Amino acid sequence: MDYQKISIQITPFQEWLRDVLNAQLAEIGFDSFVETETGFDAFIPATSYSEESLNEVLEDFSGDFSFEIQSEFIADQNWNKEWEKNYFKPLMIGGECLIRAPFHTEYPEAKYEIVIEPNMAFGTGNHETTASIIALILQNDLTGKTILDMGCGTGILGILASMKGARQITAIDIDKWSYEGTRENAALNNITNINAKQGDAGLLGNEKFDLIFANIHKNVLLNDMEAYNAVLNAGGTLIMSGFYTEDIKDIRTKAESLGMKDAGFVEKNNWVAHSFIKKD
Structure with missing residues (x-):
């Protein structure tokens, strides 16, 4: 898949504005973000990119801020080099x-070492949502558990779950x-x-899971939460991420309406992982 990379510098820079813009750009199709010192890089499938839509988002803040924008087309075969050079x-x-x-040659030793071939799939651990779920996985014994990873990206969460003793992992993502x-x-x-399966929550059938990860956008979580709940074993845990602290109320209301109990959340730079x- 070809991608369009949009680099945005914010003047004067405000971290809260970067977070707000990331959330609003996600609503119009941008699916990956990398923070920079005074802004961020955002990535969107080239066929979905609309300069007009981007400008409409930025226009709401143009009275108090100015934006320097650079656009770069990233061909399918160049993504590995892009990550190797700049991000991963x-x-x-x-x-x-x-x-x-x-391709990394210098790195520290660790109890769990995960090797990820970088591509446009989301999930190298650098984003707050992925890092937060990884931290939660590290705190729990997954021995013998069945796992569902919705929006699996690179498969990093399922790989760690397996290393932590999970018996079987089903990993689903709509992206090829x-x-x-x-x-x-x-x-x-x-x-x-x-x-691994390509598709969405419509693929869920009669399987049951002890633990479900769903690291997706808020609207998808709200739409598919009932399907997650249907395949979750009684006493099982659903961990959702990909949304902001201001979205907690909507996520919690939906989960509790399905009979799930709030088990707390972790927050990192306004991004939330909620359990x-x-x-029973």
Whole structure:
């Protein structure tokens, strides 16, 4: 898939505005964001990019801020080089989980070492949502558990779950890059118990899961939460991320309407990972 990279510099820079713009751009199709010192880089499938829509988002803030915008077309075959050059550095989370690419040569030792082949699929651990769920996984014993990873991206969460003792992982993503990337990364890490599928919540059938990760946009979570709840075992946990602190009320209201109990959340730079337990 070809992507359009949009680099935005904000003057005067405000971190809250960067977060707001990321959320609003996600609503018009941008699916990956990388923070820079005075702004951010945003990525969108080239066929979905609209300069007019981008300008409409920025116009609401143009009275108090100015924006320097650079646009770059990234061809399908160039994405690995882009990440290697600019973004993907070895990353340690929780002092236990190292995430690196095959091309990294210098990195610390860790209890869990995950090798990820970078591509446009979301999930190298650098984003707050992925890092927060990884931290939660590290805190729990997953021995013998069945796992569902919705919006699996690179497959990183399922790979770590397997390393933590999970019995079987089903990984689902609507994007072809993610489906293929999850299969490749599982093989790269010698993981054999991940079943990757391309699609959405419509693929969920009679299987039951002890733990579900759903790292997707807020609107998708609200739309598909009932389907997640239907395949979650009684006493099982649903961890949702991909939304902001201001969205907690909507997410919690929906979850509780389905009979799930609030099990708390973690927040990092206004991004949230929220846990709910299905009542017995």
